Amino acid sequence: QSHVQIYGVVDAGVLAEYGTPAGNTTGIGSGLASGSRLGFKGSEDLGSGLSAVFVLEGGYHVDTGAMGQGGLIFGRQAFVGLRGTFGTVTVGRQYSPYYQAIRDVADPFEDGMAGQATNLMAGNYRMDNSVVYATPRVAGWSAEVAYGAGEETDKLAVNDARKRQFSGMLSYTQGPLLVMLAHHHREDALLPDHVRHTALAARYTLGDVMGHVAVADNRGLAAERSRDVLLGVTWKNGPHRVLLSAIARNDRSAAQRDARQLGAGYLYGLSPRTDLYAAYGHIDNDNGAAFTVGNATDSGNGNAAVNLGLRHIF
């Protein structure tokens, strides 16, 4: 008991979606603001500044009781490693360093609710079979690199499909400023090709207001290429929190599948651990682009959505 800490999120609410294949729909959703989760974590002091650390965190759907992440018991995060003066080395299923630039720096919505950045922008969320090294922070600088082995140890060669990934970020913070540069490289499962994302994100705090700005360059298969620009604002005052963001995706391939998203959110803190929230997100798709307004749990079905919910952190 003393070696493990239990934590989690229970988040549920009403989800209204507009412009879905089934028209406009309304229902109950789980994890709109933050994915509902249950986690177990711990650390052990090994002396000489060294610690062992682990996290086991699984997602679930509070509306149906089902496991998240397609049926993985610890599908959100699972890793073990060592932390010391040299930094931290961890092994398991882990968030990519790239994702930190999107969730923690660029997106006022922290990758949740209808206005979340990943409706348009690549998230590169998690890497199976990964080794992550994070440096300590020195004079405001820190970095993190990750390598994801492509399941080479599978019994059958045909399952060797999820190929290697590399991800890294470089971060600098000074006073109110945080800047992060991130890159993610994923080998394609079938083609001798790969997908690359590069993002530069910054946020700046001025009193109650935090400004966010990000640019991402995406290079896909077969010369697909696009660029995203995000501008956002977080305003906090007492229990009130307002989130605004605008994202433009510029498709630089011949198809010109551009898109623009506007997102607005409001959270009322009943306590530091419990929020009521409301959010709206809307996407304009050009030339057959098919981006959808999702939330922290679901990728969404329509081009606009309203979220009303309750998030409790334990």
Add this chain to the structure above:
Amino acid sequence: QSHVQIYGVVDAGVLAEYGTPAGNTTGIGSGLASGSRLGFKGSEDLGSGLSAVFVLEGGYHVDTGAMGQGGLIFGRQAFVGLRGTFGTVTVGRQYSPYYQAIRDVADPFEDGMAGQATNLMAGNYRMDNSVVYATPRVAGWSAEVAYGAGEETDKLAVNDARKRQFSGMLSYTQGPLLVMLAHHHREDALLPDHVRHTALAARYTLGDVMGHVAVADNRGLAAERSRDVLLGVTWKNGPHRVLLSAIARNDRSAAQRDARQLGAGYLYGLSPRTDLYAAYGHIDNDNGAAFTVGNATDSGNGNAAVNLGLRHIF
């Protein structure tokens, strides 16, 4: 750790069944008296009489290690909500108000062991995507209403099968008496029709003895209609507990598929948290009725069964 409480039940025993398609069988079963479960729950005081509450509770089979409820991690209960002077509002996968009338009032077996009422009577156990409002108790009166959204937010319209449900109960208690009136309405998944159940259940405590009585009216599809009458007794004395119940199901359709069940159970409390139990249930089926004697976890295969087991609550 301080924000979450772990609790559960481990229940296992010997299950003998009679009159099954495979003849008479004997084996090891899980959760005969109470479904084996592991749960996480918590509440947070938000001030002004308001609290946030959550429950995450999953079933499992102690005999095989498998997940319960067909593979749901929190398939028994999963909800989050707010409790205040106005009552409690919760969202998630929750027991129907109707089920409370059966389990908590009508059935001496509390919906477990071979004599359980739901062998014959409808349980209407759980509602996915549900919002439940429970009033506070005022002068002995309380009520609960639930609405279950029909998964309208599914990506594919063809999955929009589990239609809406409504469920409610009204309860009155005074001294030794508890009376509950409950109704459950479920839209059919395919037909423009619905299933309705109405139950009136009461229990009365006199010294060591509690008497139970219940009547349920069931209206199914295509003019199916039936009525159930239950009489039961619970006798408690020190570590001993004896349960008896008799149920008659009167099929009011042309097929006349009536059935009668007799159930008897005995629990010996090794402690308030640990019981040894024995139970017997027997059903007489008329005109091809196919009711089976189950238990808290399994719906059963035969028309009679014996349970011998150990239930530990933690």
Add this chain to the structure above:
Amino acid sequence: QSHVQIYGVVDAGVLAEYGTPAGNTTGIGSGLASGSRLGFKGSEDLGSGLSAVFVLEGGYHVDTGAMGQGGLIFGRQAFVGLRGTFGTVTVGRQYSPYYQAIRDVADPFEDGMAGQATNLMAGNYRMDNSVVYATPRVAGWSAEVAYGAGEETDKLAVNDARKRQFSGMLSYTQGPLLVMLAHHHREDALLPDHVRHTALAARYTLGDVMGHVAVADNRGLAAERSRDVLLGVTWKNGPHRVLLSAIARNDRSAAQRDARQLGAGYLYGLSPRTDLYAAYGHIDNDNGAAFTVGNATDSGNGNAAVNLGLRHIF
């Protein structure tokens, strides 16, 4: 919270395999030294020397977040029972008494890492639907017997495939010596035949060194018969631990599919709960024998493997 204790293992590392169908492979593996697991256990003092006990323990893959044991929530162990002066009786999914002789006495690797005994020898790990009785230890003697019911209570007779198992062990310990005799009997699922294993294992501690010796006789279907002989050494000194074992399998059937395994391992204890480990295992297969070098979680794909990892116990 006070009634349940949470415990577990997070184990991850690099797994290199040689001579697999896909050639030589390298990747990240979970649970090489000990299967990664999360468990919940507890006991309740019932007075008069009697206690209720339970264990719920599930495996998982830290490299992918997936559930272990093919998708069982408590696939490692799940049982409830009573412990008293008479011994312990438990019901559920449990390790066979036979497996204790292999893991706890015979194998210096304790059934983990590339050198583990079960690469060649039968493990008879777990028994579903089982009742286990363990005697108390008297004058150095103890015994354990297990009966596994063959899922007779399944709804369909065709699923009644996993037939009954019987398993038992007799153990004697005096000072530095521990001897265990074990037998396991499994009815075949289809044929009116059964598989039987008998093992005699001993270990002897002399200062920093523990010597291991075991002989197993295996009788399979259709007159298959083989014999295994194991010799092993465990050397412990401060944080260092060296494991060595050699196993010869003598196939006494006409096919003469003999095999020999050599295993070597080293663990460095960063603390009593956290180890760095390295291991190597190699198998020589004769006449088409197809034994593979596995680890605590995977049965392996090649005839040799290297493990490098970190195991943290909480």
